[in-house]
Amino acid sequence: MSAEEIIGKDGSVEKSADQYSIIDQVTKSMEGKLNLNDRDSQIHQKISGDVDVEDEIYYQDFLTEDFEKNDTRIAMIGNVDSGKSTLIGVLTNASLDDGRGAARSLVLKHRHEQDNGRTSAVTVEIMGYKGEEQVIATARNHAQRWTEVMEKSDHSVTMIDLCGHEKYLKTTLFGLTGLMPDLAMLVVGSNMGVQMMTREHISIACALNIPIFVAVTKVDICPENILKTTRTALAKVLRANGKLPFPVKDMTAVQTAAETISSDRITPVFTLSSVTGQGVDLLRAFVAKVRRSALRYATLDSDPEVVYERMPTIHFPIDCVYEVKGVGLVVGGTLLRGRVDLACTLYLGPDRAGAFLPVSIRSIECRRVTQSEVKRGQSATFAIRSLNRKVVLRKSAFRKGMVLVDGLKAPTGTAVLPPKACREFEASVVILHHSTTIGCGYQPVIHCGVLRQSAEMVGIKERETLKTGERATVRFRFLYFADYVLPGSTFIFREGRAKGIG
Numbered sequence: 001m002s003a004e005e006i007i008g009k010d011g012s013v014e015k016s017a018d019q020y021s022i023i024d025q026v027t028k029s030m031e032g033k034l035n036l037n038d039r040d041s042q043i044h045q046k047i048s049g050d051v052d053v054e055d056e057i058y059y060q061d062f063l064t065e066d067f068e069k070n071d072t073r074i075a076m077i078g079n080v081d082s083g084k085s086t087l088i089g090v091l092t093n094a095s096l097d098d099g100r101g102a103a104r105s106l107v108l109k110h111r112h113e114q115d116n117g118r119t120s121a122v123t124v125e126i127m128g129y130k131g132e133e134q135v136i137a138t139a140r141n142h143a144q145r146w147t148e149v150m151e152k153s154d155h156s157v158t159m160i161d162l163c164g165h166e167k168y169l170k171t172t173l174f175g176l177t178g179l180m181p182d183l184a185m186l187v188v189g190s191n192m193g194v195q196m197m198t199r200e201h202i203s204i205a206c207a208l209n210i211p212i213f214v215a216v217t218k219v220d221i222c223p224e225n226i227l228k229t230t231r232t233a234l235a236k237v238l239r240a241n242g243k244l245p246f247p248v249k250d251m252t253a254v255q256t257a258a259e260t261i262s263s264d265r266i267t268p269v270f271t272l273s274s275v276t277g278q279g280v281d282l283l284r285a286f287v288a289k290v291r292r293s294a295l296r297y298a299t300l301d302s303d304p305e306v307v308y309e310r311m312p313t314i315h316f317p318i319d320c321v322y323e324v325k326g327v328g329l330v331v332g333g334t335l336l337r338g339r340v341d342l343a344c345t346l347y348l349g350p351d352r353a354g355a356f357l358p359v360s361i362r363s364i365e366c367r368r369v370t371q372s373e374v375k376r377g378q379s380a381t382f383a384i385r386s387l388n389r390k391v392v393l394r395k396s397a398f399r400k401g402m403v404l405v406d407g408l409k410a411p412t413g414t415a416v417l418p419p420k421a422c423r424e425f426e427a428s429v430v431i432l433h434h435s436t437t438i439g440c441g442y443q444p445v446i447h448c449g450v451l452r453q454s455a456e457m458v459g460i461k462e463r464e465t466l467k468t469g470e471r472a473t474v475r476f477r478f479l480y481f482a483d484y485v486l487p488g489s490t491f492i493f494r495e496g497r498a499k500g501i502g
Helices: 004-005 013-017 023-033 037-047 084-093 111-116 142-154 164-179 198-209 222-242 249-263 282-287
Strands: 071-077 124-128 133-135 156-162 182-188 212-217 243-249 265-270 315-324 326-335 347-350 357-366 369-371 379-386 403-405 424-433 447-448 451-460 471-478 492-495 498-501
Touching: 013 071, 037 282, 071 084, 071 198, 084 124, 084 156, 084 182, 084 282, 111 182, 111 243, 111 403, 124 142, 133 142, 142 357, 164 315, 164 447, 164 492, 182 198, 198 212, 198 222, 222 243, 222 265, 222 403, 243 249, 243 471, 249 265, 249 282, 265 282, 265 369
Parallel strands: 071 156, 071 182, 182 212, 212 265, 243 265
Antiparallel strands: 124 133, 124 156, 315 326, 315 403, 326 379, 347 357, 347 403, 357 369, 357 379, 424 471, 424 498, 447 451, 447 492, 451 471, 492 498
16 A cells, blocks of 8 residues: 555645654653554555565464453543534444434533533443444343343443533543543534644544554535535645555455554544435444553563562553442442452552542443453442441542552561652653743643642752753652552643643
8 A cells, every 4th residue: 555545635744754743752762662653664564565465463462361352442532512422323323414413412410511501510421342243232221231242242332521621621631541442533523624622632642652543524514615625635634644544445444443543643534424324434443443552551560660669560540530339439430450359459549638448349230241350451330338337438438530559568567557648749740831931820621531720839859940841850749639640641731821741
């Protein structure tokens, strides 16, 4: 396949590959820790015809057999009113939209969302596949539909519907950092063009090293000249972030896109309409073929720069909390390290005082199906019970940033040491954008996994100020509570339009 087929007739691979933005440079430097640059370069050369097809590319697997491979998590990003919720409704129910919100009404869960058509909270839907064929549920009840899909499927796709409006950006950031998506689907309204929030979402996904593919929607109501302008503007923004647009127009291109998207350089672009069905079959086939990359859940132990004697073997960040009548307190999240079984004893915290509470796992559910254990990479909910009879678990006591982790065995004896929360931490950061300069006393909001809290810069090594594009080692201090932060974690910090990554 030639370079012209990859990105179209309005540019070349050589020219695009050299036009890296600051964000792409940061992403490449982070990938270098896992030795991914050589792999991505080989994939890029193989696709563009620079090396022989016979040259095999071997992937280094950092994971064990306990890694969950039968689920792919896709986050929906893009500007408000671009058709994200509608597209999820079309994909999950195998039916088209009527142009008046019928498809999105099956996805949106709040009354005010139904009234104004705008997502304000994270919504999750699933798609099931038996081989290459999609499993369509027939039950009317939402919980029963999920159970039916999971029972009949051998592979599932989790669709995470995020917010597009600027005032809900913190919710979108929480979905991208805390829910651990494997891919991000950028939805662009062809009649609206590339808006400011579209650029913002692209930059955030690139900073977090999340592979992107694009769905250009509403082509049935878009004039040809406006569609051409949107495509040109989209290609320009993607290349500015080190991405190579790859228009998908047939099933052969779908297979190529599914095999190369894990390189995080090739960006498949689909043109479709949720009303007429144009291009939806290609997107549906791509979603069925794409699989999560094992490197997404690579352990921090693979990074020689990360040394931490209290590294947990089990790490379960909590992204949602429920109080279920007859069951008690239920917490949900994604298991990033280890394996969790029934009756397992873990530490819940940190609370507002920075302490951890021992709890026991009473029952486990994964996508509304009862399980006896959870592997790394699986999203699940745990019914938990406090092992301290003096403490009663309440939903009001939870806050963002709480986790379930195991304790550390003492060097001598059988005692178990509880985990520790930190109030201050050091990080290597790069300023992605700021209108002026940043110095000590700057107070951005830290987004690290499920953690979201304001922090103050209390020290910058060998510098007094930082401006856009500069990197340094910075010491942060949380303003309100001590939080649990693992060494080697990636985070984003922002304040207004200014943002950075560390």
